[in-house]
Amino acid sequence: MAALGIALIWKTSRTTNFAQGSIGTLNAYVAGILLMSFGWNIWVVAAVSMVSAFLTGVLIDTFIIRPAAKVSPISKQIITLGLIMVIVGLIPLLFGVDPYRLPSFIPSSSVTLAGATLRYNTIFVIAVSLSLMGFLFWFIKNTRWGLAIRVTAASESTAKLMGVPTRTVTMISWASAAMMGTLAALIVAPQSSVNPNMLLDVQVSAFFAGVLGGFSTFAGPVAGSFIIAFARNFTAFYISDIWGNVIVYSLILVFLYFKPYGLFGKKIVKKV
Structure with missing residues (x-):
């Protein structure tokens, strides 16, 4: 939300x-x-x-x-x-x-x-x-x-x-x-x-979700939210709560290096 x-x-x-x-x-x-x-x-x-x-x-x-x-x-x-x-x-x-x-x-x-x-x-x-x-x-x-x-x-x-x-x-x-x-x-x-x-943690997670999914679509941030939620719960259960967050957000940064516009984002090209 x-x-x-x-x-x-x-x-x-x-x-x-x-x-x-x-x-x-x-x-x-x-x-x-x-x-x-x-x-x-x-x-x-x-x-x-x-x-x-x-x-x-x-x-x-x-x-x-x-x-x-x-x-x-x-x-x-x-x-x-x-x-x-x-x-x-x-x-x-x-x-x-x-x-x-x-x-x-x-x-x-x-x-x-x-x-x-x-x-x-x-x-x-x-x-x-x-x-x-x-x-x-x-x-x-x-x-x-x-x-x-x-x-x-x-x-x-x-x-x-x-x-x-x-x-x-x-x-x-x-x-x-x-x-x-x-x-x-x-x-x-x-x-x-x-x-x-x-809502401090929710706010931070929401921004990460928007960046991960891509702000160019309405569905992108929602998809990013579910991905982050599942990943954080998964890593918190099998690793630890603190290190799980570090791992998840580090992987997001690595992903954005290769796809900077997000999962569903697209590069906008303007012609003059």
């Missing part, structure tokens, strides 16, 4: 969103305070946090990213780094310094499959994530708004000439990416807690 959100913003806004994890964390705190302070159901809390994430994405694009685009393209990248500092600074002011605990969507119980123990919540999360990604890919490929996203991703200037509302497209992309980051936070939260650094 995080990698797909990063890819969506890159293709529509040509911006590397370094604050993807921080935006998700901010809205996870919204879910945490509604659950802990008001006792709302986790499903209602998740729905409200999705709405909060959508509005967060709209506000960031409208009042921060869009004005920065008038200055220079690189300013947008720098601003997303600044957003991390702003969000991390706002979290203790708005929600306090104590971490929040979020329950799993499905009560704790498990099933044994091929010698591996899987929790029902894990199976549910995998099913929801795959279903949501499938819907997003279908939406991008088969709807008018999906066509607008693809045209904007191919060439924003050409899309404007064709009458595509590119400003609305980029705004919706930021809002959708914020919702994906928040969903990632709600999935991670039951395994640890809601804290300012809860």
Whole structure:
């Protein structure tokens, strides 16, 4: 989810969103305070946090990213780094310094499959994530708004000439990416807690996944995410958690030396 959100913003806004994890964390705190302070159901809390994430994405694009685009393209990248500092600074002011605990969507119980123990919540999360990604890919490929996203991703200037509302497209992309980051936070939260650094590892892995799969396609970062996830779990089980990560990321760097545009990426050649 995080990698797909990063890819969506890159293709529509040509911006590397370094604050993807921080935006998700901010809205996870919204879910945490509604659950802990008001006792709302986790499903209602998740729905409200999705709405909060959508509005967060709209506000960031409208009042921060869009004005920065008038200055220079690189300013947008720098601003997303600044957003991390702003969000991390706002979290203790708005929600306090104590971490929040979020329950799993499905009560704790498990099933044994091929010698591996899987929790029902894990199976549910995998099913929801795959279903949501499938819907997003279908939406991008088969709807008018999906066509607008693809045209904007191919060439924003050409899309404007064709009458595509590119400003609305980029705004919706930021809002959708914020919702994906928040969903990632709600999935991670039951395994640890809601804290300012809860998505740090997810953010790093998402960027590696995007680079490995290639940002030129929407499917590339998703494929890269699954490859990294399986590789990290495999090496952590058979070698060690720390050395497993070192080995996986070292192999990715070696792979990129031979294929710098990623697994599904393509070199873009412009003719003048």
